[in-house]
Amino acid sequence: MKTNGGKALMKNLEAQGVEIVFGLPGGAILPAYDPLIDSSIRHVLVRHEQGAGHMAEGYAHATGRPGVAIVTSGPAATNMVTPLADAMLDSVPLVCITGQVASGTIGSDAFQECDTTGITMAVTKHNFLVTDAEQIPQVIHDAFHIATTGRPGPVLIDIPKDLVDANNPVSQFEDYEPSGHDLPGYKPTVEPNLQDIQAAAKLIFQSQKPVIYSGGGILKARAAEQLKDLAELLDIHVVTTLMNRGGFPDNHPLALGMPGMHGNYTAVTALQQSDLLITLGARFDDRVTGKVDAFAPDAKIIHADIDPAEFNKVRSVDVAIQGDVGKTITELIKAIRELEETESHADRSAWKSQISGWKEKYPLVYDEWQTGEGLKPQSVIEQMRDNTPDDTIVASGVGQHQMWASQFWNFNHPYTWINSGGLGTMGFAVPAAIGAKAGKPERMVWAIDGDGCFQMTNQELVTARLENFPVKIAVLNNGYLGMVRQWQELFYDERYSEVHLQPDLPDYKMLAESMGCVGIRVESPEEVKPAIEQANEINDRPVVIDFRTEASENVYPMVPAGKSNSEVIVHPSQGNEE
Amino acid sequence: MSSIRFHTLVVRVENKPGVLARVSGLFARRGFNIESLAVAPTDNELFSRLTIVVDAESAPLEQVVKQLDKLINVVEIQELSPEDSISRELILATVNVDEGREDQIMREIESFEANVLSVGDQKIVVSLSGTPETINDFEAVLETYGIVEVQRTGIIALSTITS
């Protein structure tokens, strides 16, 4: 049967199980938007293509299914570069379809032409330029395969306008179902090598100070259950990186929470003083290691990852295990059980009591609110945490508010924390929350955003209102690019350079209302809880709460950039030894 | 990995548009240095073969290989060790032949078994294929006469046959 590129595009997206796409039409993608009308796929019309990309990411984070965005050529494609880079660094499965100028005009500087595949080569796991309409079914099949298998990531498909234009003869071809993949160079190793597993098990038995260093790979592999089984079997503490918050329940006795630059003292110090890091789906990011040469100097390293390029990239490993981290943990559990029949674990009691000592001495703390001060952002987050369902999904922006959200929320379930970890993209929260709500409509979705971040992408609240995604946005409005202000305070002698925003401009309440949302302003501590409760009750439209927070508040603990994790600065009330 | 600075990688890639850009873009953005690069289609039109000489001082060879391997269009990567491989390079050079030095340069060209491809007024074009070391030596000799223009192909390499 004859088909055409546009029809085939929709049909093959449907065949991939796509239910929803985020996008905005324009000249080069126009012919593809016509068959969309007859498709079962829901289209969410965004207000900026960056929003479409982050929504697709939020959807993918929340559901584990690939997010899909569809936009036109030129400026729309360049607007997509940030979400693609974000998805690349955080290994988010994304398929992005961009329109391109007609095949015959490529390379002529045609209207809205840009070299989309060239520009996005460095920020995608792979990209395709379709050169023949007949390739469309196969390319879509391959794109979803690449995006979702191995180490997940963004894939872009650039399609010239004529190839999806039903009225153009070049778009016609004999329909077919793609069978198999045309990817001779792509065979991710999923099954771990059992010898490596044995070697890892041996190291674990010898270790007196082990820590499980768990990263975003746990969530990508849907291995949170296995992680818990392993930790409990071994009775070993677990740190969860910013990308794996929720991958191990914060309310578990073995949970140490987040390590890194703004990690809590115990998580940072346990990694630092460990003799064995059982690294599962984590990548020794500089925000975790601090000064690499001084990171965990006495630790042997077990490193399990689906991406072998991570082994020895930052830190040399003692045992590398390539494969799906869920399968790896399952095999590791078997190997440990077997070994337990003949061998016993090294004595770890001193290490455990050391960890409990740190936990007791250095909990996360903040100063009490004083009359005349802005709200304590940490307290706002705690009250949100305590007055929302346990499985609430939290999306966040980038800055101080992000760190406080990660620190003070309790993530007890996987896929409840959605943030931009690798790229640190301001403006991520609002669209990502919308995407999460699109994927999980039955769940409560809050965004914890900064005033700076909110001003980058808040226009998507119009999308949320019109498309009925009743997300709730807490703007922690400190009137500053707070994280940058903190660095200038601590490392640039309080010389503040271009970090002051204006807490009253825009008027966040009115801005929210103008976009069809409920807007609430909260200035005093006793209003915090009632406002959260009010927002929780509203389900027919988005809510924005403008929390007026204290501008001078800093995030602690902190490891200054380039310093060793041994030099972690704790909250001033906990005393910093020289 | 060994401490040798330059490593020869033979990379089989899908013969698709943009593949060379993917490879060179990867080297550029990860700060890997390429000493030389030769590309050509293979006997199978679906694939091309790249011979890349990598400077392992810029980044550990392991990283270079693994990052290359992540490119979807890269099908196979093989490192050729100097002991178990044959490498060849081709040089074309235009050289000055000052009056009175004709016989001398012809003797040198003969001793390398190089070819003279074009003869002009006090200039000749010569070519030689050989091991990279031989080509280096030959180029050094030519320099003493004065090189007008030179182009080397970069190394291509194959495994030796082991019986």
Ligand SMILES: Cc1ncc(C[n+]2csc(CCOP(=O)(O)OP(=O)(O)O)c2C)c(N)n1
């Ligand atoms: C797109 C982008 N531009 C700049 C930065 C650098 N940056 C990191 S945090 C931050 C401040 C964010 O301000 P705000 O959203 O108000 O959050 P706060 O730190 O005040 O909580 C800036 C400018 C960034 N991460 N992303």
Ligand SMILES: [Mg+2]
């Ligand atoms: Mg701020």
